[in-house]
Amino acid sequence: MTKPFQPPKRLLMGPGPSDVHHRVLSAMARPTLGHLDPAFVGMMDEVKSMLQEAFFTANALTLPISGPGSAGMEACFVNLVEPGDTVVVCVNGVFGGRMRENVERCGARAVVVENDWGTPVDPDKVEAALKANPGVKALAFVHAETSTGVESPAGDLCALAREHGALSIVDTVTSLAGIPVLVDHWGADAVYSGSQKCLSCPPGLSPLTFSDRAAETLKSRKTKVQSWFLDLTLLTAYWGGGAKRTYHHTAPVNALYGLHESLVMLHEEGIEHSWTRHAMMHQALRAGLEAMGLSLLVAEGARLPQLNAVVVPDGIDEAQVRSVLLTTHGLEIGAGLGALAGKVWRIGLMGQSATPRHVASCLGALESALAAQGFKLSAGAGAAAANRLLLI
Ligand SMILES: Cc1ncc(COP(=O)(O)O)c(C=O)c1O
Numbered sequence: 001m002t003k004p005f006q007p008p009k010r011l012l013m014g015p016g017p018s019d020v021h022h023r024v025l026s027a028m029a030r031p032t033l034g035h036l037d038p039a040f041v042g043m044m045d046e047v048k049s050m051l052q053e054a055f056f057t058a059n060a061l062t063l064p065i066s067g068p069g070s071a072g073m074e075a076c077f078v079n080l081v082e083p084g085d086t087v088v089v090c091v092n093g094v095f096g097g098r099m100r101e102n103v104e105r106c107g108a109r110a111v112v113v114e115n116d117w118g119t120p121v122d123p124d125k126v127e128a129a130l131k132a133n134p135g136v137k138a139l140a141f142v143h144a145e146t147s148t149g150v151e152s153p154a155g156d157l158c159a160l161a162r163e164h165g166a167l168s169i170v171d172t173v174t175s176l177a178g179i180p181v182l183v184d185h186w187g188a189d190a191v192y193s194g195s196q197k198c199l200s201c202p203p204g205l206s207p208l209t210f211s212d213r214a215a216e217t218l219k220s221r222k223t224k225v226q227s228w229f230l231d232l233t234l235l236t237a238y239w240g241g242g243a244k245r246t247y248h249h250t251a252p253v254n255a256l257y258g259l260h261e262s263l264v265m266l267h268e269e270g271i272e273h274s275w276t277r278h279a280m281m282h283q284a285l286r287a288g289l290e291a292m293g294l295s296l297l298v299a300e301g302a303r304l305p306q307l308n309a310v311v312v313p314d315g316i317d318e319a320q321v322r323s324v325l326l327t328t329h330g331l332e333i334g335a336g337l338g339a340l341a342g343k344v345w346r347i348g349l350m351g352q353s354a355t356p357r358h359v360a361s362c363l364g365a366l367e368s369a370l371a372a373q374g375f376k377l378s379a380g381a382g383a384a385a386a387n388r389l390l391l392i
Pocket residue numbers: 015016068069070071073095142144145146147171173174194203204
């Protein structure tokens with residue numbers, strides 16, 4: 001007989017989803033309301049204003065797309081890019097590559113600025129591409145590349161886009177709430193994120209914000225938006241319609257309760273405090289890993305605190321280590337993607353997974369999995385180094 005599914009207990013320390021707080025899970029279990037119920041509509045307005053707060057923006061067009069981060073990405077491209085446009089796309093990992101795919105599927109030309117995986121996007125290269133291609137419609141880049149653990153200089157890149165009359169399209173799926181995402185300060189135009197990383201919600205929602213400039217570009221399109229579902233002019237009639245909301249699609253009501261609760265929790269903690277917590281947990285994890293004889297892929301200064309790419313030592317079976325962590329310790333870490341497959345582990349410290357307990361559990365589990373494969377390390381050194389930074 002088919003039985004209810006009971007998920008095993010895990011600590012989620014991969015590239016997302018991160019652990020979800022029981023407050024968010026309980027919020028999602030509350031009774032479902034109609035998606036046009038005035039009580040629900042009031043909650044939607046609160047979600048919008050808390051997202052504005054989290055993105056540091058006054059943009060009126062701010063809402064969560066009903067779909068994962070990839071839907072937010074696609075919403076930015078299909079609403080702003082028309083056939084025949086040229087878009088400069090920065091690729092320094094998997095998700096920049098996915099942006100390029102979006103540009104091409106919109107019938108536009110992608111001018112690709114390549115940077116080595118594990119390094120940030122270089123503003124000089126971007127400037128050269130913008131100069132060489134006058135009339136570029138948009139500059140697209142990933143602020144926090146989850147495939148490598150690298151932060152790119154978002155403020156500088158958005159400023160370059162403005163100087164050259166281009167819009168900026170910025171992926172903040174992994175950055176929002178983990179490191180500063182300052183939409184208005186950067187002058188960013190189209191920014192999207194994901195619910196399942198540092199916001200610590202289940203996957204499936206993609207917060208998005210458009211500047212007035214981006215909203216104007218959408219209004220003055222020559223062609224219809226290719227996607228009916230992601231057409232922001234239709235979506236804003238539901239999300240921005242005040243009391244006169246019109247049906248577009250049936251909103252994922254309970255998922256939005258969850259996002260609301262996680263934004264309330266972020267507000268209670270204070271977003272600056274959340275950034276500090278991520279930074280502190282990263283420093284403790286880094287100290288522990290180094291004391292165990294492991295090293296991080298990314299140079300200091302470009303490292304994301306919430307996504308740590310750890311170099312797999314020679315002679316170690318990386319998949320076996322992940323398997324021991326999962327099956328023996330109930331702890332999930334991520335594998336390398338694309339060019340980094342087999343070469344790194346990706347350890348996430350995102351949202352509710354950025355705690356001393358997660359750092360200590362991960363170091364302990366890694367130590368035993370590595371020792372089992374004959375890796376030489378000094379027992380307890382990792383935990384001791386991390387504790388020196390955690391016990392303050
Ligand atoms: C930087 C980045 N962009 C986009 C995505 C796509 O998000 P989703 O998997 O929620 O569709 C991810 C997912 O990991 C990501 O890390």
